[in-house]
Amino acid sequence: MISDRKLEHLLLCTHSDVEYHKKTGFKDVELVHKALPEVNQEEIDLSTSLLGKELDAPLIITAITGGHPASEIVNQKLARAAGKLNIGLGLGSQRAAVENPELESTYTIARQEAPEALIIGNIGAPQMELSSRAAEMMDLDALAIHLNPLQEAIQPEGDVDSRGYLENIQETVKNTSIPVIAKETGAGISGNDAQLLETAGIKAIDVAGAGGTSWAAVETHRSQDKSMGELYWDWGITTAASTVEVSQSVEIPVISSGGIRNGLEAVKALALGADVVGMALPVLKASYQGEEILQDFFHNFINQMKVAMFLVGASNLEELQNTDLVIQGKTREWLQERGYDTKIYARRSSL
Amino acid sequence: MISDRKLEHLLLCTHSDVEYHKKTGFKDVELVHKALPEVNQEEIDLSTSLLGKELDAPLIITAITGGHPASEIVNQKLARAAGKLNIGLGLGSQRAAVENPELESTYTIARQEAPEALIIGNIGAPQMELSSRAAEMMDLDALAIHLNPLQEAIQPEGDVDSRGYLENIQETVKNTSIPVIAKETGAGISGNDAQLLETAGIKAIDVAGAGGTSWAAVETHRSQDKSMGELYWDWGITTAASTVEVSQSVEIPVISSGGIRNGLEAVKALALGADVVGMALPVLKASYQGEEILQDFFHNFINQMKVAMFLVGASNLEELQNTDLVIQGKTREWLQERGYDTKIYARRSSL
Amino acid sequence: MISDRKLEHLLLCTHSDVEYHKKTGFKDVELVHKALPEVNQEEIDLSTSLLGKELDAPLIITAITGGHPASEIVNQKLARAAGKLNIGLGLGSQRAAVENPELESTYTIARQEAPEALIIGNIGAPQMELSSRAAEMMDLDALAIHLNPLQEAIQPEGDVDSRGYLENIQETVKNTSIPVIAKETGAGISGNDAQLLETAGIKAIDVAGAGGTSWAAVETHRSQDKSMGELYWDWGITTAASTVEVSQSVEIPVISSGGIRNGLEAVKALALGADVVGMALPVLKASYQGEEILQDFFHNFINQMKVAMFLVGASNLEELQNTDLVIQGKTREWLQERGYDTKIYARRSSL
Amino acid sequence: MISDRKLEHLLLCTHSDVEYHKKTGFKDVELVHKALPEVNQEEIDLSTSLLGKELDAPLIITAITGGHPASEIVNQKLARAAGKLNIGLGLGSQRAAVENPELESTYTIARQEAPEALIIGNIGAPQMELSSRAAEMMDLDALAIHLNPLQEAIQPEGDVDSRGYLENIQETVKNTSIPVIAKETGAGISGNDAQLLETAGIKAIDVAGAGGTSWAAVETHRSQDKSMGELYWDWGITTAASTVEVSQSVEIPVISSGGIRNGLEAVKALALGADVVGMALPVLKASYQGEEILQDFFHNFINQMKVAMFLVGASNLEELQNTDLVIQGKTREWLQERGYDTKIYARRSSL
Numbered sequence A, B, C, D: 001m002i003s004d005r006k007l008e009h010l011l012l013c014t015h016s017d018v019e020y021h022k023k024t025g026f027k028d029v030e031l032v033h034k035a036l037p038e039v040n041q042e043e044i045d046l047s048t049s050l051l052g053k054e055l056d057a058p059l060i061i062t063a064i065t066g067g068h069p070a071s072e073i074v075n076q077k078l079a080r081a082a083g084k085l086n087i088g089l090g091l092g093s094q095r096a097a098v099e100n101p102e103l104e105s106t107y108t109i110a111r112q113e114a115p116e117a118l119i120i121g122n123i124g125a126p127q128m129e130l131s132s133r134a135a136e137m138m139d140l141d142a143l144a145i146h147l148n149p150l151q152e153a154i155q156p157e158g159d160v161d162s163r164g165y166l167e168n169i170q171e172t173v174k175n176t177s178i179p180v181i182a183k184e185t186g187a188g189i190s191g192n193d194a195q196l197l198e199t200a201g202i203k204a205i206d207v208a209g210a211g212g213t214s215w216a217a218v219e220t221h222r223s224q225d226k227s228m229g230e231l232y233w234d235w236g237i238t239t240a241a242s243t244v245e246v247s248q249s250v251e252i253p254v255i256s257s258g259g260i261r262n263g264l265e266a267v268k269a270l271a272l273g274a275d276v277v278g279m280a281l282p283v284l285k286a287s288y289q290g291e292e293i294l295q296d297f298f299h300n301f302i303n304q305m306k307v308a309m310f311l312v313g314a315s316n317l318e319e320l321q322n323t324d325l326v327i328q329g330k331t332r333e334w335l336q337e338r339g340y341d342t343k344i345y346a347r348r349s350s351l
């Protein structure tokens, strides 16, 4: 049952080691300190807009759940937080409710709790034909199609025929009333794939790179034969590399996610070119500790972001993209080999 | 006695640490994830042909044994697996049987058990004059001449006069009725040596690079004075570097081997330019656990290969050679110093 | 109370781990040994001048304290040492005494004890309007304005409005009777910021880079919620990188400081282009062990410097700046990405 | 007493940790394996000549001792080994015997025991005025002037006035009847210093680089205040880097030494351009175990050399200098920054 698998995922992700052992690459990225920031930290403006909606901070809770009775309370908590903070919220795959309308409330609760918030629906690429029904199930601002080949390849019940996806995406974009986003789920998106998606009409890309939740890891826990999951545990393009690749390759908004765990990493992602930052696992974990802790999590996170913004002298997100940062180590090696210029970030403030 | 030494090798290799401490270099090679593979994993075609024979997967069990009564059952098991899977099988050095025809059955059993399979005979470079007799001992598809200077140099009874080998190879190629392959045994082949071999008429090269079974290690266990073996334990060109060097230097088929231990590494080797991948030690170990485990080993291995193929969007081996991969770390340093371009792999899919 | 906080800082810094976990970068810098130094170590001349005063060695005790009754004895000891050695002494922030003249003696004691020494006053950037009063409080040779955004951002009571600082600095320079220095406090100064400061009329820059005392670390100990301080513990430009950036960017004297702990590191900093070297924490710690140990600390330090000078064949500071040094590792990567040439140091002696 | 200090050194070096913690750099150097060596290992010719004398192997026992009654037996053993193997032998500093002729026999024993061998006298740079007396004390083939600024700088009784050394060397060369060598004692010689020495008339250079015996380490053990010795323990140019620098800078013969501990490292040094390889500490240690062990040490060493020669396909030392090797890691970084080309070694065999 899809629905049961959803519960299993929630439990596994909050109680087991499901994260990449290799890192996001943000350790290789150093923001250049400004001794003279010329900014008032208290007036730093984190607001932005995405897909037509204003956000008070460039943050999205990326797709987590829905479709199992136990998801409803999770989505309720997440939506309340998103509403209060006026940030984005992604729902988990809506397949379960398309197939079984009784489960719709586990998704619609989000709109009830956050009437104004940016809410993003979700459907897996293998179920793209359900897109319009997912889009119409409730009042959504956008629909995310998730690309998840790693998990599909590793789980025994996975759908491993991905032929025609790009064409289907083009169709889906045409037939869907709301903007369509493409997102990975933890293995990252290359600059190349990003260009294909943009050409197909996709309106925003969530890189969901390697370094955070690993779906190979999740499937390792779920399967009896652990060797396949372990072998591919660390498969993927790191979030830092993927953020650079995608933001240097397309014009549409870029959501950087996958292993982002604090406000400093978020600011690095934004400085690398992302428009918005996404998180799933740490938000889910905080939500389990109660709504207050969940809100504290975001307040601390935003404060951490402001400290970094202050220390590089950026009073808003636009200015941030003009501050200096240095890319070192393996991430630099990756980008240089791949033909992406790293020096453009290192001294751009003085050009 | 050669024959006894053969048994000693089998036992040592399955029970002691005989592998390089330095790695194959495949850790430095990262395949670039494709979020949109546009491939059906279930229809991935691993078939290829080598030296005129079709293979269902680009795999060869490289030379292991023969020549001792105990080898017969090993070769029987290996041949049955090779036959069932329709992959290649290399026999161990045939010298023993050329010198003592009573031992022939320890080799000919392979053809009996795998009447259709690609079977490769084997003779050491110091015994090249036995080539035509080895080639005619049984129905072989090719004869491999193994180059093994590391072991020869370190073992007390080694043959350390390698003068004239290249000329002898040229002669042997002419006088042998079947195609002649050149293979190392774990210390790798440079681009330069590969060119010499191709010019001499060799029809395929098995790089057998450093990172897997180390013949210095084996000899360390066999000798009383361990210092020589320990000093040269890690001698050689890593398999990743050797695969790049050779495949950029010659037109004939390249077999990548030496420390390949799972399907992901195999796909990396193929993406780096190899036509086929070889393994000895892990196959030998699996065979000791029984025929079923041996077959499981290959099934898992092939499944692992298909996952990697799927995740880079390659539905067959030709497409694989056009997918992106990034070479980092020491392997990148080696190749850059040696004058081999690493960037050509990093973005070739979009050219 | 500012005054109490000052005491807290003194205690914390001498008893807890308050240093960067990331290093100064001087490990990446290797002076090139000269087998033929052609120097008499006993006649090495370390003297220099800064802001019009002669120094017997290019050393400054950078700003530490003042403003709390307990500071008086600290400043007394530091001033005696500075006087005897004829090196520079920086006072801690004079804000406390500007606001409460009863505390003046905790600063003026320094001039009493070291009538001839180079003594530098100190005021925080947020209190720049107090500059002229600080400058006139006592007989000072210069006034340092300290830039401390990291600490301000992290401490709960911090002043995080840094707008207009650059303009205020320009004003302050005009309205102050003595030369004005700009100094960081441990997070470093970029080449860019250095240029802005020079243009604003600043007469010397103390880079105070990352690698020594970390004000994020100090604030971690002081606050109940440790997460912010821990996250920014290692924020900043390393002292080695900052020294190169600033000395390649401005004409005014450069003081290199932040984590310098022995004479070898000091000589590296000078060879990288600094005019003078500064230290705070190790001097404070030595002073707590008594005046004799404090003097021994400096004598050993100066002897260590002379050994390095001897071994690179520099009989004075000018010659030192023409000796060879090699920059490797992360510091090299940082500088290359930032557009600073590292090779100019590596062979300059023979040009 | 010099004489007592000599004994102390012998004891310290054989019983305490007196070696560099940083390595020689030879780990960064990889010889490129040749699968087709085309060499007969048993006929590998290691002979060479240095300063007019033939050597059966390119090996020198570099300066160790003399001047204390206990040295006599050491020199006796070393000379017998040198004589039997027909390799070079360096005597320790002859200053003691110049000043006290009673000690002459501790040196002259060497010529008695090895009437034909290449024997090199020794005098410290600070005692250069004793050169002609040292040269005439016995039948020597050359006189080495040792440059030892690191030890001089660190030991309390050190002579730290090195002014005029270069001019004195020029004089000494003129006034000495035998060829004059310059040698370091473990901190290495730069390309630049090598050029100066060549111009001054020096006939061979022993780089004695960092990675083996450290004279800062020795002095750490000898002095009560250990801080100076510890700080400079790892000072110097590594043997690998120094060997490249010097051999790319001069035409006279280059002796590579400092931390060479086995035949593989020796062959690397020779392939990097050295004409001869030197060792002190391991020879001294072997000599303490008796003459047989000392001879075994050299036999094993030479066998190890032959294996490496065989595996790169060099049948003599000239051919060795045309085989491929790859320089990686920190040594590559050092050489690139210093302006020395590393790629010339990597593919020279095929040019």
Ligand SMILES: Cc1cc2nc3c(=O)[nH]c(=O)nc-3n(C[C@H](O)[C@H](O)[C@H](O)COP(=O)(O)O)c2cc1C
Pocket (backbone or CB within 6 Å): A009, A010, A013, A062, A063, A064, A065, A091, A092, A093, A122, A144, A145, A146, A183, A184, A185, A186, A208, A211, A212, A213, A257, A258, A259, A260, A278, A279, A280, A281, A282, A284
């Ligand atoms: C429990 C859980 C369930 C998830 N379910 C979905 C899903 O239904 N659809 C989807 O697009 N992504 C899903 N994701 C992936 C996340 O949206 C995100 O891309 C990924 O976890 C990487 O971010 P992180 O490292 O911050 O967790 C899920 C993640 C978690 C942890």
Ligand SMILES: Cc1cc2nc3c(=O)[nH]c(=O)nc-3n(C[C@H](O)[C@H](O)[C@H](O)COP(=O)(O)O)c2cc1C
Pocket (backbone or CB within 6 Å): B009, B010, B013, B062, B063, B064, B065, B091, B092, B093, B122, B144, B145, B146, B183, B184, B185, B186, B208, B211, B212, B213, B257, B258, B259, B260, B278, B279, B280, B281, B282, B284
């Ligand atoms: C027990 C054993 C025996 C071998 N005997 C031969 C041989 O007779 N001829 C040969 O060419 N290679 C021989 N090899 C070398 C293998 O063919 C192969 O090149 C090498 O082991 C590296 O591959 P691996 O790391 O997968 O083991 C032998 C390997 C093993 C483990």
Ligand SMILES: Cc1cc2nc3c(=O)[nH]c(=O)nc-3n(C[C@H](O)[C@H](O)[C@H](O)COP(=O)(O)O)c2cc1C
Pocket (backbone or CB within 6 Å): C009, C010, C013, C062, C063, C064, C065, C091, C092, C093, C122, C144, C145, C146, C183, C184, C185, C186, C208, C211, C212, C213, C257, C258, C259, C260, C278, C279, C280, C281, C282, C284
């Ligand atoms: C206890 C203590 C108090 C300090 N107070 C001041 C200050 O009042 N003003 C200032 O400019 N810097 C102050 N600093 C910073 C130092 O001057 C110096 O820039 C910094 O500690 C880095 O150098 P270090 O690693 O050698 O300690 C203080 C440092 C310490 C350890």
Ligand SMILES: Cc1cc2nc3c(=O)[nH]c(=O)nc-3n(C[C@H](O)[C@H](O)[C@H](O)COP(=O)(O)O)c2cc1C
Pocket (backbone or CB within 6 Å): D009, D010, D013, D062, D063, D064, D065, D091, D092, D093, D122, D144, D145, D146, D183, D184, D185, D186, D208, D211, D212, D213, D257, D258, D259, D260, D278, D279, D280, D281, D282, D284
């Ligand atoms: C006990 C001992 C005594 C030495 N005495 C001298 C000496 O008198 N003159 C000299 O030029 N070098 C002397 N050396 C230095 C060696 O010749 C050599 O340059 C140095 O030890 C580095 O080589 P190694 O790492 O193989 O020991 C001595 C070395 C040792 C271990």
